[in-house]
Amino acid sequence: MDGSDYNLFWAETVRQLMEEGNLSEQEHDMWFRNMEYIRGDSGSLILGVPSNFYRDQVKQRYLKMLESRLCDLIGSSMTIDFEIRKNSNIPQEKTAVKQTNSKKPREDAPTTNENPSHQPEREPHRQLRQDYAFEEFVIGNNNSFAASAAQAIASNPGGAYNPFLIYGGVGLGKTHLMQSIGNSIHYSMADKKVVYITAETFINEFIHSIKSETQSQFKNKYRKVDVLLIDDIHDLQNKKETQEELFHTFNALYDAKKQLVFTCDRPPSELRNFADRLKSRFERGLNVDLQPPNFETRHAILRKKLETITTTIPDEVLELIARNVTTNIRDLEASLTKLVAYADLVAKNITVEVAQQQLKGSFTSTLTANITIDRVQRVVSEYFNVTPADMKGKKRTKQVTFPRQVAMFIIREITDYSTTEIGLEFGGRDHTTVMHACQRIEDRMKGDPTLEPTVGELIRATKENG
Numbered sequence: 001m002d003g004s005d006y007n008l009f010w011a012e013t014v015r016q017l018m019e020e021g022n023l024s025e026q027e028h029d030m031w032f033r034n035m036e037y038i039r040g041d042s043g044s045l046i047l048g049v050p051s052n053f054y055r056d057q058v059k060q061r062y063l064k065m066l067e068s069r070l071c072d073l074i075g076s077s078m079t080i081d082f083e084i085r086k087n088s089n090i091p092q093e094k095t096a097v098k099q100t101n102s103k104k105p106r107e108d109a110p111t112t113n114e115n116p117s118h119q120p121e122r123e124p125h126r127q128l129r130q131d132y133a134f135e136e137f138v139i140g141n142n143n144s145f146a147a148s149a150a151q152a153i154a155s156n157p158g159g160a161y162n163p164f165l166i167y168g169g170v171g172l173g174k175t176h177l178m179q180s181i182g183n184s185i186h187y188s189m190a191d192k193k194v195v196y197i198t199a200e201t202f203i204n205e206f207i208h209s210i211k212s213e214t215q216s217q218f219k220n221k222y223r224k225v226d227v228l229l230i231d232d233i234h235d236l237q238n239k240k241e242t243q244e245e246l247f248h249t250f251n252a253l254y255d256a257k258k259q260l261v262f263t264c265d266r267p268p269s270e271l272r273n274f275a276d277r278l279k280s281r282f283e284r285g286l287n288v289d290l291q292p293p294n295f296e297t298r299h300a301i302l303r304k305k306l307e308t309i310t311t312t313i314p315d316e317v318l319e320l321i322a323r324n325v326t327t328n329i330r331d332l333e334a335s336l337t338k339l340v341a342y343a344d345l346v347a348k349n350i351t352v353e354v355a356q357q358q359l360k361g362s363f364t365s366t367l368t369a370n371i372t373i374d375r376v377q378r379v380v381s382e383y384f385n386v387t388p389a390d391m392k393g394k395k396r397t398k399q400v401t402f403p404r405q406v407a408m409f410i411i412r413e414i415t416d417y418s419t420t421e422i423g424l425e426f427g428g429r430d431h432t433t434v435m436h437a438c439q440r441i442e443d444r445m446k447g448d449p450t451l452e453p454t455v456g457e458l459i460r461a462t463k464e465n466g
């Protein structure tokens with residue numbers, strides 16, 4: 001097969017995916033129009049894209065689907081790689097990832113003078129995303145403990161916190177933080193071997209090793225590492241044999257003082273169909289959780305993401321997104337990406353009106369612009385069956401203090417009111433009382449898994465029952 005045949009296969013891949021509706025026309029315009037076939041050989045296909053940002057987006061969204069279709073068409077295994085083509089005839093989209101980590105190799109610069117200290121620079125780690133680095137991780141109310149622990153581990157792997165387990169809901173930064181540890185060690189400790197794998201791949205590789213009788217290779221691969229990062233270990237639930245294998249891998253590495261890091265969507269104690277002895281190994285080291293970010297943190301994250309993008313988005317639009325996309329950081333990013341793509345494609349200035357129009361469907365609910373303290377008090381007091389007067393009153397029985405704290409927390413979450421203003425509307429309480437109340441609710445959420453859904457429900461009700 002010569003190079004041009006691969007071009008045909010590539011075109012056919014895209015055509016089929018579109019025809020089947022796996023790729024909408026809009027997606028095609030957004031991500032595929034600015035992509036070009038460069039070359040192909042047996043086993044891999046190289047595509048040109050205008051920026052790192054673009055490459056990462058395409059990889060994240062489509063890589064699996066594209067590779068698998070390409071393999072089907074060609075009849076042998078194919079991987080897709082990307083090259084950044086700055087000066088090609090592809091129209092430049094305006095976004096580009098700024099390289100903030102000086103240790104990252106720059107793709108667009110010669111390597112001489114890059115490294116004045118003459119330390120050998122390591123190639124990027126093949127399994128880690130380069131932008132999942134500490135430099136890109138915004139520290140906020142929801143993650144400061146986890147982030148400090150992660151940094152401590154990165155500077156002393158296998159030391160104090162072993163194993164390290166990060167748990168929390170989807171899109172809250174578990175993978176980012178875990179890979180930051182990996183990247184940091186990879187670049188700063190040239191002798192350390194870092195391995196990152198999702199639990200799902202670990203399972204598949206294990207099963208494959210049994211079928212192909214290559215178990216000893218599998219064992220060796222995971223027992224000869226300095227830092228083992230396994231993402232999403234909840235996927236190991238019900239996988240008895242793989243759990244068993246991981247148990248032995250764990251022990252081997254742990255005894256050799258190698259660093260283990262895991263992520264999980266829940267605290268290990270809540271894993272089901274999971275070997276107790278493995279659970280207790282996870283709990284042996286440091287377990288930290290990631291919470292949903294509050295407004296300030298959401299806003300800070302958006303500002304950080306905007307640093308890497310040249311499209312102008314006014315701060316009031318960022319605030320609008322931060323206020324309305326409250327679920328998690330992945331959704332937050334998706335909203336920003338959508339606006340940036342819109343701005344680039346339609347070449348329009350992004351105003352608050354345009355943003356509202358474009359993001360209607362992404363917002364947790366109707367706009368919160370005119371949510372008042374009074375409205376939250378009404379919804380919350382109705383739910384807990386206390387009177388709004390009690391909310392503002394002096395009573396300190398549990399029946400009223402808890403709803404009062406919930407209401408304060410919600411107001412803090414979804415409105416602009418300062419703690420001083422909120423205190424005033426609750427019978428002239430001091431702003432520290434409000435801060436204390438919000439902290440109480442945040443703490444309780446950690447221990448009581450039913451509270452967060454309740455608060456979420458009340459927020460929705462507040463937004464809807466204007």
Ligand code: ADP
Pocket residue numbers: 136137138139140143168169170171172173174175176177301304329330333
């Ligand atoms: P999880 O693994 O918990 O589902 P991810 O680590 O994949 O979540 O995070 C989802 C997205 O949000 C990623 O693109 C990540 O870079 C981003 N993100 C999460 N937390 C932060 C943060 N504190 N600062 C900057 N970006 C973040």
Ligand code: MG
Pocket residue numbers: 174175176231232
């Ligand atoms: Mg993840």
